[in-house]
Amino acid sequence: MTLRDLLQEKKTAIVERWLEDILATYASDASSFLRRERDPFANPVSHAFRVGTRAIFENIVEGLDADTVCRHLNEIIKIRAIQDFSPSRAVSFVFLLKKAIRTELGNDIEDRQLSKELAEIDTDIDQIALFAFDIYSRCREQVYELRVNEVKRSVSALMGRFTGNDSDPESLPGPSGGNKSSGNPKPDSLPRLSDDDGLSGDSSSVRGGKK
Amino acid sequence: MTMAKFDEPGYYKHEDLLKVDYHPPRTGWMDTPVDFRPGTYIYPGKAKNLKYLDLPNPRNWAVTDEDWKLQENWKEIVLDGMAERLRRYRTFRLFMDICVRCGACADKCHFFIGGGDPKNMPVLRAELLRSIYRKDFTALGKILGKIAGARELTYDVIKEWFYYFYQCTECRRCSVFCPYGIDTAEITMMGRELLGLLGLYVNWAIEPVANCFRTGNHLGIPPHGLLDTLEFMVDDIEEATGIKVDIPMNKKGAEVLFVTPSGDYVAEPGIQTCMSYMILFNEIGLDYTWSTYASEGGNFGLFTSHEMIKRLNAKIYAEAKRLGVKWILGGECGHMWRTMHQYMNTVNGPPDFLEVPKSPFTGTVFENARSAKIVHIMEFTADLIKHGKLKLDPSRNDHIRVTFHDSCNTARGMGILEEPRYVMKSVCNNFFEMPENTIREQTFCCGGGAGLGTDENMEMRLRGGLPRGSAVKYVQEKYGVNQLAAMCAIDRATLITVCDYWAPGVKVTGISELVANAMILKGEKKRTKNLRLETIPGAEEEDTAQGNIEHLETIEGMHTTKGGSSNE
Ligand code: SF4
Ligand code: SF4
Numbered sequence: 001m002t003l004r005d006l007l008q009e010k011k012t013a014i015v016e017r018w019l020e021d022i023l024a025t026y027a028s029d030a031s032s033f034l035r036r037e038r039d040p041f042a043n044p045v046s047h048a049f050r051v052g053t054r055a056i057f058e059n060i061v062e063g064l065d066a067d068t069v070c071r072h073l074n075e076i077i078k079i080r081a082i083q084d085f086s087p088s089r090a091v092s093f094v095f096l097l098k099k100a101i102r103t104e105l106g107n108d109i110e111d112r113q114l115s116k117e118l119a120e121i122d123t124d125i126d127q128i129a130l131f132a133f134d135i136y137s138r139c140r141e142q143v144y145e146l147r148v149n150e151v152k153r154s155v156s157a158l159m160g161r162f163t164g165n166d167s168d169p170e171s172l173p174g175p176s177g178g179n180k181s182s183g184n185p186k187p188d189s190l191p192r193l194s195d196d197d198g199l200s201g202d203s204s205s206v207r208g209g210k211k
Numbered sequence: 212m213t214m215a216k217f218d219e220p221g222y223y224k225h226e227d228l229l230k231v232d233y234h235p236p237r238t239g240w241m242d243t244p245v246d247f248r249p250g251t252y253i254y255p256g257k258a259k260n261l262k263y264l265d266l267p268n269p270r271n272w273a274v275t276d277e278d279w280k281l282q283e284n285w286k287e288i289v290l291d292g293m294a295e296r297l298r299r300y301r302t303f304r305l306f307m308d309i310c311v312r313c314g315a316c317a318d319k320c321h322f323f324i325g326g327g328d329p330k331n332m333p334v335l336r337a338e339l340l341r342s343i344y345r346k347d348f349t350a351l352g353k354i355l356g357k358i359a360g361a362r363e364l365t366y367d368v369i370k371e372w373f374y375y376f377y378q379c380t381e382c383r384r385c386s387v388f389c390p391y392g393i394d395t396a397e398i399t400m401m402g403r404e405l406l407g408l409l410g411l412y413v414n415w416a417i418e419p420v421a422n423c424f425r426t427g428n429h430l431g432i433p434p435h436g437l438l439d440t441l442e443f444m445v446d447d448i449e450e451a452t453g454i455k456v457d458i459p460m461n462k463k464g465a466e467v468l469f470v471t472p473s474g475d476y477v478a479e480p481g482i483q484t485c486m487s488y489m490i491l492f493n494e495i496g497l498d499y500t501w502s503t504y505a506s507e508g509g510n511f512g513l514f515t516s517h518e519m520i521k522r523l524n525a526k527i528y529a530e531a532k533r534l535g536v537k538w539i540l541g542g543e544c545g546h547m548w549r550t551m552h553q554y555m556n557t558v559n560g561p562p563d564f565l566e567v568p569k570s571p572f573t574g575t576v577f578e579n580a581r582s583a584k585i586v587h588i589m590e591f592t593a594d595l596i597k598h599g600k601l602k603l604d605p606s607r608n609d610h611i612r613v614t615f616h617d618s619c620n621t622a623r624g625m626g627i628l629e630e631p632r633y634v635m636k637s638v639c640n641n642f643f644e645m646p647e648n649t650i651r652e653q654t655f656c657c658g659g660g661a662g663l664g665t666d667e668n669m670e671m672r673l674r675g676g677l678p679r680g681s682a683v684k685y686v687q688e689k690y691g692v693n694q695l696a697a698m699c700a701i702d703r704a705t706l707i708t709v710c711d712y713w714a715p716g717v718k719v720t721g722i723s724e725l726v727a728n729a730m731i732l733k734g735e736k737k738r739t740k741n742l743r744l745e746t747i748p749g750a751e752e753e754d755t756a757q758g759n760i761e762h763l764e765t766i767e768g769m770h771t772t773k774g775g776s777s778n779e
Contacts (some may be wrong), residue, residue: 030327033318041646043324044681078712081325082673084248143250145674146708147666154478154704 003109007061010104015057016101022049025085045079051193052076056128057097059144064124066131073128074135081139091132097125218458238357240330241342241357244367245374247274250670253663256412264519266759279370281409286364290347292408296401297348303401304340307344310337316385316395317505321656322378325414327675330375333395339375340402341366363429366519369409376402378671380663381514382619384655404516411644412515416662418481418603425524427506428473434503440476441501444486451744453736456493461534462500466571468531469499471542471588474700483742484543484721488588488726491723494732495600499540505530508541509700510550514662524550528559538568543721545618545699546660548625551583556577573598579607584660587621589698592726593630596637602731605638607738610748612641613725614692616679616706617654618699628652631722638729643690649682657697659705672705673712681712696722 007014019147023034033043040047055072059065071092080090101121102109109118246672252274261269270280282288297304312334318324322331329335338360344362345352352361362368381396406412426433432440441458449455459465469492475485486698492499505527512519512661531539541547555562565584575594577586595601615635621627636642649655657664658675686692695710695717697703703719711716728741739750 026327027329027330029317029332030323033323034327037318039648041649041678041682041685042318045325045327047681079325081675082250082670083711084246084251084328142712143669146673146711147669148664149706149711150708153707208587 001112001179002104003112003121004061004115006105006108006112006114007057007121011057011061014100014104015054015098017104018057019049019053021096021100022053025089027091048075048079052104053097061126062126062204064127069128069207070131070135074139075133077135078139081136083207084142087133087136087140093138094125094129094132098122213309234654240338241362242629244614245371247370247374248670249667249772251668252374252671253267253413253415253665253668256414256417257342258416258729261410263421264417264424264522264731265412266412266417266580267408270328270410274373279366279409279411280458281369283312285409285513286320287318288366288408289369289405293344293406294348296404297344300397300401301399302394306337306398307341307348309391310334310341310393311391313390315388315390316393319381319385319388319580320379320656321384321397321675321678322671324378325658326671326674330371331378333389336375337393337395337398338407338488339368339372340398342347344623360696361555367523369406369411370519372402373406373411374422376406377663377668379676380619380656380658380675382660383623384619384653384656386654387623388413396661400513400517407516408581411505411667415665416511416514420515420523422726423511423526424505427504427526428476429509429511430473430476431506432473432476432506434506437476437501437503437506441485441489444482444489447742447744448486448490451740452732454493454740456734458488458489459500461502461504463534464536465498465500465534466537467497467499468505468527468536468539469501469542470505470527470539470547472509472700473507473550474509474542474704475542479743480718480720480724483724483727484700486704486742488542488729490732491592491601491728493647495595498571500534500536502530502534502654504533507768508544508547510547511662513546513550513554517554517558520550520554524555525559528555528562531562532564537566538580539565539587540568540588540591541585542588542700543700543723544699545620545624545704547620548587548627549620551585552625555583564624570594570598580775587625587698589621589627589630589634589722591642592693592723593633596634601726603638603726604731605640605729607729607741607747607750608639608725609641611639611694612643612690613694613696613720614638614643614645614683614686614693615650616645616657616683616695616697616702617650618697618702619654619656619660621698622650623652631696634694634726638725639718643686643692645682645686649678653683655679656703657702657709659775664701664705669708674706676709677713679706680709681716683710687717692717694718694720696720696725698722 013151020035026034033085034046037043037046038041052072053076055158056069059069077091080093083090228250255274258269258271268280268282272280297307299408314334317332317334318332320331322328330339342360342362343364344354345359346363347353349361351359355361376399379395381399383396384395386392386396388396399490422431423429425431428437437456438460445456469488471485471488475481498626507523510520510523512521512523527539541551552703560583562584568580568584568586569575570577570591574592577590580586596603613635615631617628632642644650647653655678656675657679658672663672683695693704693716697706697719698721703721704721724742739747741747
């Protein structure tokens, strides 16, 4: 029996353990909810993890296909990328698969002298972890893009309306402006919508007026 | 200990490699202080805005500062404020007392579901306040302290409140599941009022409030600016339809005062929604007026304090009186509905000088608005369609496969569930519902309501938007949905982002825009462009208008009027 056969045979147990370990990275109240609730819409996080981990595992057993694996990784990582995790913790779930495999296969690996094959699987997992890192970075970039896009959407509409010019996104304050409430730059490029007590002449009033 | 190398068998037995602690620290919630991580909190209200509104303790500060520059007697201020509110609001006292911590609400909040932070469980969000209430206002808590779930009011508690009460979109989803009807949104509102006593506001809410107080809308658009904005829209309408519409402004004696959230004045798809109102009113010949004084249908006071609700809403109330209109029509707004129907009567007094709204075209009396005298544009439009007052060609929307996001305030707050669906099904041939437990009363919030819709807390918003986004993605994959309709200006702004992240490819639209694109207008030119001035797929090739009308009249349940005026 090859290791891959063995993995196939123990698939459910391994994937379940992997998922369990991933869910355990959440605070206890959250992880018990994540474990319990099976409805995909009431609990989209677990649902994405459940579908994703199974698909990734199957892909490893059947032979790694980068596109497929990345597609499934993406579904998991885009969630963890916006949750309260450091980058390393957000992607560390990949390595938990190594642990799940070892725990579930127990002594089988040594008994059947499958260490060499396991080394191959481990290399695959390492590869997946690298993909995960790429995907994580992309997700984070997207979060910043979304911020900038929102500012652009609201401000540029105004620019067009009141100045008749096309907006120049480079001149916008961008997401980092205004981290401190004091010293917020007042970009000249923005229209002054009202007279002069400064209530509405800066970027945040424009954003603040989305509704 | 030395670890085996990866090519040595020992390596594969070792668990050392995996001895990373993946488990978060396990301290009790009362003892875990807030970690203000960028992307999760909102910038504080600027001094100038507080000053403008005569609010206490105006100063510039930053959330990440150790010292938030509170008043010296901040503790006393909060406790006195709490005592006063416990006296004034019976619900507050009740909600503080009756929770049995059954947990039914715990997993119903989109922020908890998407983020996993236990303090976003509604029950725990309420406990943030309740623990202080117990300590200072109940005998048991005073004596037993922590054992009775009570704790001391500290500086950290204030910081925690600021963090978590601005992580609640006051959507009330949790209250649907509470056997006692405890409304955590109301508790959040109280929490925010108490914070306000210390001068702790978020700028994204308080600046619009200051703007609105001063100029009549959240955006701070002055009267001539508003007129300019609407005139631009008139030009775009003419380009798309060939029709030039009027802008009745501050018109005394008009039958109807129209108010809409200022989000409709700027940025897609609000602009198109606004253009659509004008097209509709022009087509049916509604005797209405805009107002430069009451140029805001929304009310960010709702996200600030009861006092502020009153101050802003008073403008609409006063303007309706001054102009001598009969009733008020509201645009596609969510929280306007909560303000008008749940607060106006008590904060500004019932508008008895108005008449019970009655559609001049269908004779329908809007009994549901008997008290507040304001009708939602979707109620108004649905009634027009039901009575066959609009000529519609839904095939113009055939390239759109649309689903509907129930806005928390209109759906859960006011029960406007059927009208928008009826309208959408009348103007689109491809309408698909999202899963049952994510719509209607159980709808998931966009994650950006109640003053949270800014960009600096993007991570938090994406957590909150995950449940909604997942449901959108589901209908996208299953039915090929490519547009998400919403009748709320906050939704129309924030859901764009939610979709871009969670269901890329799905665009956001107002419902009125779908209506205006489908409407066959008297004297219109051949419609080849939609209101976004994009080419309507298929419209170039053939002159479909006439064929479509004929086709339409054979479709069961569709209402078209033959011939010219629908104005009775
Ligand atoms: S009102 Fe909405 S956001 Fe607030 S706790 Fe309840 S479910 Fe969460
Ligand atoms: S459902 Fe109601 S009673 Fe139960 S824990 Fe939540 S707020 Fe308390």
